[in-house]
Amino acid sequence: MSEKTMKENPMRRKKSRFFGLNKQDIIKYYFGGNAAAAIIALVLICWFLLSQAFFFFPNYRNSLQLYRESGQEYVDFSDDRLQAQVKISSLMSQVSGYELRERIGVDADSYAIYVNFRGLLAKKVKFELKDYARAREKEGIMEFLGEEEQNQIRQSIEAAKQSLENAAKTAAAAIEFSDIEDKSLQYAPEKLEFFRQAAVEGVILGETPESVKAIQAAVDTKKQKLLGELPVFVKLAEAQDVIQAPQAAFRDFITQQRKYALETKARGVAFKSAAEEKASLDERAKSATSEEEKKRLAIKSVRYLTQEPDYAKLNAPLYESKAQQAALAVDLLVATEKSVSMLPDPSELTSVGAKKRLGDIKKGFEEVEEIFADKGNEASTWDHTKHYSMSEAVVGFFFGTKWVTNSSWQDFYGVVPLFLGSFGAALVAVILAVPFAVGGAIYVNRLSSPMEQQVIKPVIEFIQAIPSVVLAFFGVIVLGSFLFKYGQNPALAWIPGFPIEGKLTMLNAGVLLALMAVPTIFTLAEDALNNVPKSYQEASLALGATKLQTVLKVILPSCFSGVIAAVLLGFGRIVGETMVVLLVMGGRIAIPTSFTDPAHSMTGILAQEIGEVDKGSLHWGALFMVGLVLFTVSLSLNWLAQTILRRLAKHK
Amino acid sequence: MIEIDDVSFSYDRGKTNTLKNISLDILEKQVTSFIGPSGCGKSTLLRCLNRMNDLVDTSCITNGEIRIMGHDIHGKDVDAIELRKQVGMVFQKYNPFPKSIYDNVAYGLRIQGIKKKDQLDQAVEKSLRGAALWDEVKDRLKDSALGLSGGQQQRLCIARTIAVQPRVILMDEPCSALDPIATAKVEELITELRQEFTIVIVTHSMQQASRVSDHTAFFYLGELIEYGPTDRVFQNPEQKRTEDYISGRFG
Numbered sequence: 001m002s003e004k005t006m007k008e009n010p011m012r013r014k015k016s017r018f019f020g021l022n023k024q025d026i027i028k029y030y031f032g033g034n035a036a037a038a039i040i041a042l043v044l045i046c047w048f049l050l051s052q053a054f055f056f057f058p059n060y061r062n063s064l065q066l067y068r069e070s071g072q073e074y075v076d077f078s079d080d081r082l083q084a085q086v087k088i089s090s091l092m093s094q095v096s097g098y099e100l101r102e103r104i105g106v107d108a109d110s111y112a113i114y115v116n117f118r119g120l121l122a123k124k125v126k127f128e129l130k131d132y133a134r135a136r137e138k139e140g141i142m143e144f145l146g147e148e149e150q151n152q153i154r155q156s157i158e159a160a161k162q163s164l165e166n167a168a169k170t171a172a173a174a175i176e177f178s179d180i181e182d183k184s185l186q187y188a189p190e191k192l193e194f195f196r197q198a199a200v201e202g203v204i205l206g207e208t209p210e211s212v213k214a215i216q217a218a219v220d221t222k223k224q225k226l227l228g229e230l231p232v233f234v235k236l237a238e239a240q241d242v243i244q245a246p247q248a249a250f251r252d253f254i255t256q257q258r259k260y261a262l263e264t265k266a267r268g269v270a271f272k273s274a275a276e277e278k279a280s281l282d283e284r285a286k287s288a289t290s291e292e293e294k295k296r297l298a299i300k301s302v303r304y305l306t307q308e309p310d311y312a313k314l315n316a317p318l319y320e321s322k323a324q325q326a327a328l329a330v331d332l333l334v335a336t337e338k339s340v341s342m343l344p345d346p347s348e349l350t351s352v353g354a355k356k357r358l359g360d361i362k363k364g365f366e367e368v369e370e371i372f373a374d375k376g377n378e379a380s381t382w383d384h385t386k387h388y389s390m391s392e393a394v395v396g397f398f399f400g401t402k403w404v405t406n407s408s409w410q411d412f413y414g415v416v417p418l419f420l421g422s423f424g425a426a427l428v429a430v431i432l433a434v435p436f437a438v439g440g441a442i443y444v445n446r447l448s449s450p451m452e453q454q455v456i457k458p459v460i461e462f463i464q465a466i467p468s469v470v471l472a473f474f475g476v477i478v479l480g481s482f483l484f485k486y487g488q489n490p491a492l493a494w495i496p497g498f499p500i501e502g503k504l505t506m507l508n509a510g511v512l513l514a515l516m517a518v519p520t521i522f523t524l525a526e527d528a529l530n531n532v533p534k535s536y537q538e539a540s541l542a543l544g545a546t547k548l549q550t551v552l553k554v555i556l557p558s559c560f561s562g563v564i565a566a567v568l569l570g571f572g573r574i575v576g577e578t579m580v581v582l583l584v585m586g587g588r589i590a591i592p593t594s595f596t597d598p599a600h601s602m603t604g605i606l607a608q609e610i611g612e613v614d615k616g617s618l619h620w621g622a623l624f625m626v627g628l629v630l631f632t633v634s635l636s637l638n639w640l641a642q643t644i645l646r647r648l649a650k651h652k
Numbered sequence: 653m654i655e656i657d658d659v660s661f662s663y664d665r666g667k668t669n670t671l672k673n674i675s676l677d678i679l680e681k682q683v684t685s686f687i688g689p690s691g692c693g694k695s696t697l698l699r700c701l702n703r704m705n706d707l708v709d710t711s712c713i714t715n716g717e718i719r720i721m722g723h724d725i726h727g728k729d730v731d732a733i734e735l736r737k738q739v740g741m742v743f744q745k746y747n748p749f750p751k752s753i754y755d756n757v758a759y760g761l762r763i764q765g766i767k768k769k770d771q772l773d774q775a776v777e778k779s780l781r782g783a784a785l786w787d788e789v790k791d792r793l794k795d796s797a798l799g800l801s802g803g804q805q806q807r808l809c810i811a812r813t814i815a816v817q818p819r820v821i822l823m824d825e826p827c828s829a830l831d832p833i834a835t836a837k838v839e840e841l842i843t844e845l846r847q848e849f850t851i852v853i854v855t856h857s858m859q860q861a862s863r864v865s866d867h868t869a870f871f872y873l874g875e876l877i878e879y880g881p882t883d884r885v886f887q888n889p890e891q892k893r894t895e896d897y898i899s900g901r902f903g
Contacts, residue, residue, distance in 0.1 A: 449709070535747035539809070542704060543760040543816060544737035553763065558750045 049628050056621030060413060061393035063618055066272070067410050069311045069384050070265035071318045075257045076410075077379035078325055082250050084364075084371045085332050088340070089243045091361045095343075095354045096236045102351035103230075104222055106188045110215045113187060114208070116180045117172075117199040124171040125203065128164040132204075135160040161204065168203050172196040235344045243339035246331040253321075253328055260317050262409075267309040278304040315384050325379060333372050340365050352490070397625060403589045403600075405609065405619055413622035415629060417591045421506065421599030422630075425585060426575045428510025428595050429517050434567055436514070437521035445529040446537075446551050457526075464519040468579040475512045475584035476504070483508055487596070497594030504586035505596045512584060513574040521570035528562025529555060561648050565641040572637035576630065578603040602630045653680035653850050654701065654820065658716035661693075661700055666714045670696050673715065674876045676869055683842060683851045685861040685882070688871035689897065694854045697871070698822050701725075701852065702739040703732045720820070737764070740813035744825040746805040748797035748812070753789050756797045756808055760816035775815055782848075783811035784841050803834025807841065814849070821845065823853040827860065839864050858898060862886050870894045 018026065067073050101108050122129060135157045142150050175196060177187040194211070201209040208216075227233045278301050285297035340361060349355050400414015444456050480503030486492075487500030487507075500507070532555050540550040556563070578601075586598025587608075606623055613619045654677070661671040671693045678684045686694035696705070700718060703725060705711045717724045725735055737760075748756050757776045766772060776793070780786040785807045789800070797808055806826060813821055823842070827835040842864045845851060855861050861868055862882055869879040870891075878885060878894045889895040 533747070535743060535745060536749060538704065538707075538741075538743060539747045539749065539812075540759070541707070542702065542736055542741035542743075543763070543812065544733050545760075545763045546733055549763045553759070554749055 046631075049624060049631060053621060053624040053628050056413075056618070056625050057390060057393050057397070059618050059621060060397065061388055061390050062272075063411070064393055064396065065388040066265065066268045068386065068388055070268050071257070071261040071315045071384060072265060072410050074315075074318050074379060074382045074384075075254060075261050077375045077382065078250070078254050078257070078329070081329055081332065081372050081375050082247070082254060084368045085243070085336055086247065088336060088361055088364050088368060089240065089247070091357050091364065092236060092240050092243065092339070092343070095349070095357045095361070096233065096240070098351040098354035098357065099232060099236075099349055100223060100226060102354065103226055104219055106191070107215055107219050109187075110219065111208075111212060113177075113180065113195055114198050114202065114212045117175060117195045118202040120175055120179055121168060121172055121199045121203050125164060125167045128160075128167045129203065132157075132160040132164045165200070165204060168200045172200050175199070232344045232348045235342060239339045239342040242335055242342060246328070246335045250328045250332055253325065257318060257321065258409075260314070264309065264311065264314040267314070268311075271307070271309055274304045311384055322380060322382075326376065329372060329376055329379075333369070336365065336368060352493075397622070401591055403605070405622075411618065413618075413625070415602070415626060417589050418600055418602045418605050418626065419629065420592055421585060422575055422581065422601040422603065424592055424595060424599060425506045425509040425513055425581055425601065426571055428506060429513035429574050430567060430571050432511060432514035433517040433521055433570060437518045437566075437570070438525050438563060440518075441522050441525035441529055442551055442556070445526050446555065447547060460522050461519050463515060468516065468577060469583075471512050471515065472580045472583035475508050475580060479511060480504055480508050480584070483511070497596035500596045502586065502596075502598055504584055504598050506585060506592060506599050507596050509581050509585040510595065512580045513577060516577060516580070517570040517574045520573050521566045524566030524569060525563045528559040528566060531562065532559050559648075561644045565644040565648070568637050568641040568644070572634050572641070575637065576603060576634050578607050582607050602626050606630070653721065654678035654852075655719040656697070656716075657719065659697075659700070659713060659718060660715035661696060661705070661711070662714050663696075663705075663708060663711050665710050666712060669714060670874050671700075672874045675716070676876060676879045678850065678852060679867065680850050681846060681848070682866040683846050683853060683864055684867045684869065685865035686852065686854045686869050686871060687856075687858065687861050687897075688877075690856075691873075692871040693874040694869075694871045695824055698824055698852060698854050701820070701822055702736050702741055704736075704741065706732055737816055738818050739820040739822060740816060740818035741822045742806070742809050742813055742824065742826050745829050746802060746809050748800075748805050748808050750796065750798055752794045753797050753800070753808060754793040757811050757815050760812060764816070779811040779815040780808075782814050782845070783807045784837065784844070785811055801834070803830050803837055806830060806834070806838060810838075810841065810845075814845070818849065820850045820852065823851065825854055825856060828856060835860075858886075870897065872897070 021029070135153075138153045139157070142153055145153070173196065177189070177192060180187075198209050198212050202212070227237065281297050281301040281304075285294050285301065288294045288297060343358065343361065346355050346358050349358060397413055397415055399416060400412060401416050402412040402414045403417055404410070404412045440456065440460060444453050448456065483505070484500055484503045487498055489499075492498045497507070536554050536558060537550055540554045541547075545553070581601040582604035585601060585604065587600050587604065588598040589600045589605075590597075592599040606627055609619070610623050613623065656674055656676050656678070659671060659674045660669045662669050674697065686698065688694050699705045700713070701720070713726060717726065719725070720735075720739065723730065749759065751759070754776055757779050758772045761772060761775055766775075777786060777790075780789065785804060788804060789795075789808075797805065800808060806829075810821075810826075826842075827838050830838065839860065842851060842853065846866075853861075853865065865882045867880065868882045868885040870877045870885065870889075870893075872893055878889060878891045880890075885894065886898060889898060
């Protein structure tokens with residue numbers, strides 16, 4: 001080597017370079033770039049959410065301030081009381097309705113069942129019906145025709161009728177009560193033949209047959225008789241008269257005041273938008289380059305009137321009405337109290353539904369008294385000049401119980417009903433999913449044979465592959481009806497929320513979400529179980545423990561935090577789920593009182609409303625705030641689970 | 653006490669026998685050690701004695717029977733759970749549960765349905781004293797067992813085993829994960845325990861076998877080569893292979 005240096009340096013850098021980078025560098029930066037992109041995406045999403053939601057609270061405050069200044073708030077104090085009272089009176093009519101239905105019995109639904117039957121039948125024989133109708137079209141021109149042709153037409157009509165009758169009879173024989181979609185109709189099996197007959201007659205005649213009319217008439221007579229004579233109904237009717245008597249006066253009063261408030265609001269809104277427009281013109285004028293342009297903008301700006309409306313003057317009629325309002329409210333409350341005391345005793349009622357509603361009235365009345373006291377107080381001290389603080393707006397969003405949008409009156413953005421809907425359905429889901437998933441994981445991991453493992457694990461993990469919209473379909477079409485049908489069973493009435501009163505409920509969504517949470521919880525819990533050292537099991541068995549004792553007393557406790565983390569991640573997974581809750585939960589925006597109520601969700605409202613809202617509007621900001629709340633909830637659930645898992649790993 | 657009578661054992665439904673026609677009698681309240689090179693079947697035989705091999709689905713005894721106190725342990729009237737209460741086991745790697753020291757020792761009694769506090773307290777103290785651990789841990793019974801040193805953890809496992817009052821204690825290389833000082837303590841303990849229990853110990857250490865055991869069995873490739881009083885086996889082995897192994901010529 002010392003004598004002769006090699007001509008070519010074997011250690012020389014290879015030349016193939018691209019922008020000064022060799023192959024290894026490019027691969028390294030590619031992977032690094034991917035990781036960086038993920039982090040940048042997360043930061044951008046956070047920034048996007050925050051920047052869009054940032055102006056929500058000031059804008060919401062302004063909106064609520066105008067709500068106060070325009071007197072709408074004052075009117076709502078009255079309206080809230082009226083609504084609470086109307087709720088009681090509508091409960092009373094429900095008591096009456098349920099009781100009447102119970103007393104009359106199955107016949108009460110005869111007409112509805114007949115209509116359903118005939119509808120089903122008409123669908124089945126639609127071709128024969130069409131033929132018959134076509135044949136009869138010629139009846140109109142018969143008088144212009146000769147004897148022979150008339151006979152021909154008569155024959156063809158007769159033939160069409162005959163074939164319709166035959167087809168209808170065959171089709172009717174196949175119809176059962178269970179084909180009727182409205183399952184709330186009760187039916188008596190012995191009446192099945194009657195309805196088939198009536199449906200056939202109805203289809204051919206094209207009108208309600210006499211037999212059904214007769215039943216209907218009998219039901220009407222019975223109804224009149226019951227309402228007029230039976231003490232329960234008399235009492236109920238009297239109570240209803242008393243409670244409804246003062247409603248009209250109060251309603252008229254509110255309607256009148258609404259007009260004032262809406263006019264004031266219109267002026268307020270006009271002033272605000274004019275002021276905004278003016279401000280932006282002034283801004284542009286300031287930064288304009290040419291003198292001419294400045295002048296032009298200044299002239300334009302002057303055109304906008306910026307006289308603030310005189311709220312004190314506009315609200316004068318409201319202030320003047322305070323005494324009248326208080327007097328009317330007293331009338332209303334006194335009538336309600338009197339009416340409630342006139343109600344029949346629950347023992348006089350026979351219907352379960354009626355009894356339940358009677359109980360609701362008693363409970364509801366206490367609430368009404370509270371609402372009257374609170375709102376009455378607020379109305380009498382109402383002052384339109386009072387400043388609406390920022391904290392009130394923040395509380396109004398996070399703890400507001402009303403989510404009202406696109407209203408001609410006033411929009412409210414309170415997240416509570418949506419939050420409860422999301423959280424409630426997820427909670428139902430977790431409660432249902434945990435026993436299945438954790439139990440399944442224990443079985444597969446510790447108790448099953450290898451053969452069973454090979455079957456069970458892929459099957460459970462396969463559930464994850466079902467698209468959520470397909471699950472939602474299943475929920476709407478199958479599960480909803482199933483839960484509704486069996487939720488009526490009186491044996492279940494002891495569970496709060498039962499009997500179920502609709503198909504689209506939080507329970508229905510919860511069951512489907514549970515199905516979606518099971519694979520997540522199962523897989524993670526099984527991992528956690530797998531991480532328990534085998535030596536624990538050996539030690540326990542060697543001490544004479546059974547397999548079950550070993551699982552429950554040694555293995556499960558030593559991976560408990562892993563299982564908790566699995567449950568939390570499952571929870572996080574379903575809180576963010578959209579399709580199922582949007583389609584299956586019923587979309588009612590109100591605070592759910594039990595887990596069988598319909599509800600709306602945070603994810604659902606975003607999916608439903610974000611597409612049709614003006615960019616930058618208050619509603620837009622509110623939706624972004626909801627998104628932010630959702631994001632925070634999911635993030636903290638994930639963080640919590642990760643922390644638990646990390647601590648677990650450290651512990652090991 | 654334990655009669656092993658012409659036993660063959662297979663891990664793969666009888667295709668190949670891991671143990672081949674082994675017969676030996678283990679005497680009551682004596683220490684018997686199983687020695688031999690890795691894979692010779694000594695641990696397998698030990699695990700047959702309390703049917704821990706049942707956990708492997710494909711395993712089975714293909715020939716012969718094992719009698720403990722005169723009863724066939726694979727007999728129809730024998731429950732593996734009850735068997736293991738009579739025949740306890742200490743493992744190679746100390747494996748206390750991630751529970752407190754107290755709960756570890758009380759575990760065996762609790763799963764038998766004993767709930768009375770004073771009864772448990774007594775048994776825990778007695779067992780810990782029996783395992784020569786009481787003085788070291790009596791002030792921290794509620795602390796996690798995983799905080800003890802390796803030797804202490806292994807003695808805790810022994811305490812846990814003797815708490816259920818077995819007749820026989822099986823030890824599968826109980827000192828292989830311990831340092832020399834801890835090993836010495838455990839060996840001392842084994843000599844103490846032989847007064848009350850029949851002990852079978854599997855070990856890789858010839859010195860240990862000669863120190864603690866009364867009888868020694870030498871296994872090679874699934875066969876029992878030689879069995880006899882420890883002194884004789886070590887000083888006057890009858891078989892050439894035993895001598896080669898003991899003197900370290902292979903293994």
